[in-house]
Amino acid sequence: MTVIVAKELTTALAALREHADARLIQGGTDLMVEINFNHVKPTTMVSLRDIEELRTIRTVTSGIMTIGSGVPYSVLEGEPVLSAIPALAQASRTVGSPQIRATGSLGGNLGTCSPAGDTLPVMFALDAMIHLNTLDSSRVVSIHDFMTGVKRSVRQHDEIITAIDFPVVNGWQGYSKVGVRNAMVISVASACLVADHENANVRIALGSVGPTIIRCRESEAWLKSVHDLSAGQSISLDVASEFGRRAAAESSPIDDHRSTAEYRRHAISVLASRLLRKAYQ
Ligand SMILES: Cc1cc2nc3c(=O)[nH]c(=O)nc-3n(C[C@H](O)[C@H](O)[C@H](O)COP(=O)(O)OP(=O)(O)OC[C@H]3O[C@@H](n4cnc5c(N)ncnc54)[C@H](O)[C@@H]3O)c2cc1C
Missing domain, CATH: 3.30.465.10 (Uridine Diphospho-n-acetylenolpyruvylglucosamine Reductase; domain 3)
Known part of the structure; x- marks a missing residue:
């Protein structure tokens, strides 16, 4: 070589x-x-x-x-x-x-x-x-x-x-992943959420739950229609949970050696709702 x-x-x-x-x-x-x-x-x-x-x-x-x-x-x-x-x-x-x-x-x-x-x-x-x-x-x-x-x-x-x-966005952003242990691990499910306070919108993208990374555009549009997404507005538990459920519905996971599709969907709903709550605490 x-x-x-x-x-x-x-x-x-x-x-x-x-x-x-x-x-x-x-x-x-x-x-x-x-x-x-x-x-x-x-x-x-x-x-x-x-x-x-x-x-x-x-x-x-x-x-x-x-x-x-x-x-x-x-x-x-x-x-x-x-x-x-x-x-x-x-x-x-x-x-x-x-x-x-x-x-x-x-x-x-x-x-x-x-x-x-x-x-x-x-x-x-x-x-x-x-x-x-x-x-x-x-x-x-x-x-x-x-x-x-x-x-x-x-x-x-x-x-x-x-x-x-x-x-460079003015607002809150965060990344979370779930794996089979805490470190040195390829993700079983992951999510990045960006709260753009200037343009009053939220963007979320999911990893390990489809053949490509998935942008949850329907969940993003739903959230914008039910909530004022500018800075300083807190998000209720009900809205965050529904957002998580919708993001999970937009994912397209499979069963493989790392996890099951069912667990991945559950993980996404938890990650998405937690990230949203953190963004609008
Ligand atoms: C023990 C271990 C743990 C790991 N854990 C994680 C993890 O937690 N999360 C994660 O995402 N990844 C993980 N990885 C995978 C890997 O570390 C990442 O994907 C990393 O970003 C690869 O970067 P690299 O520079 O080493 O790429 P390389 O190995 O040098 O290249 C990877 C591929 O990209 C191509 N490439 C590299 N640079 C360019 C370029 N500039 N333009 C075009 N093509 C290019 C190469 O040709 C090759 O096909 C892990 C790997 C190992 C071995």
Whole structure:
């Protein structure tokens, strides 16, 4: 196997174009597992780890925080992300162990595109935008169009995910997950809720309960129709429970080795109603 350690983005992009079976590697926390189990056998690997521009966080004036695809979770857990996008910091803190968080990245979570990826519900709830580059072109794709199925996305072979744009929202946001134990666990069900006080709306996205992350647009619309969602309004237990029940109804879970569909639906109803209560305490 040949490993090309790129120092510049253009080197990595050129290598991708030249080698039809090349695989990108950032932290390697997903890809090395695949290789160890012989699920993939690339003859060329292109390492992105030394490309500085993929490891930067930029805040631009229009209320967008742009995070490089190679920034590790250990950085995303702290400032400036913690204050600007608290749900992303929370989701990052739940990923694997300190060793995994020291090297795993958003680019890898998007590259794998599992419905259990912890940062994906945050991207869906915040309407994040994904930057994709080739040697001679670039495009920006909404996360809603990026993920097309279980471990499937619109990314083409010669494209590198370079960064993710996260809108900075004025309001409360949170991420919660349920797993078979408290740490080092892939989620059985997860949810990210964003309460946008400025625009008086609530957005919720669910993980591990469908082939893609699910945005519960009907539950969001129902909530807006029954409650004033600006700041300072508390939510009754009845409204929160009904919101949880509706979010669970929009999920599409299956039975698998980690859990049952029935338990996942129950977990979603609890997560959604608790997150809503926290947002409007
Ligand atoms: C013990 C353990 C625990 C884990 N726990 C969790 C968990 O709790 N939650 C969770 O979500 N995940 C978990 N994971 C999975 C993994 O850590 C995450 O998905 C992580 O985000 C992968 O990032 P990475 O940089 O290591 O990706 P890599 O392994 O380097 O790459 C993963 C995939 O993405 C592609 N890729 C990487 N970077 C790019 C890019 N810039 N552009 C295009 N494609 C790219 C690669 O080609 C590969 O297909 C765990 C893994 C392990 C081994």
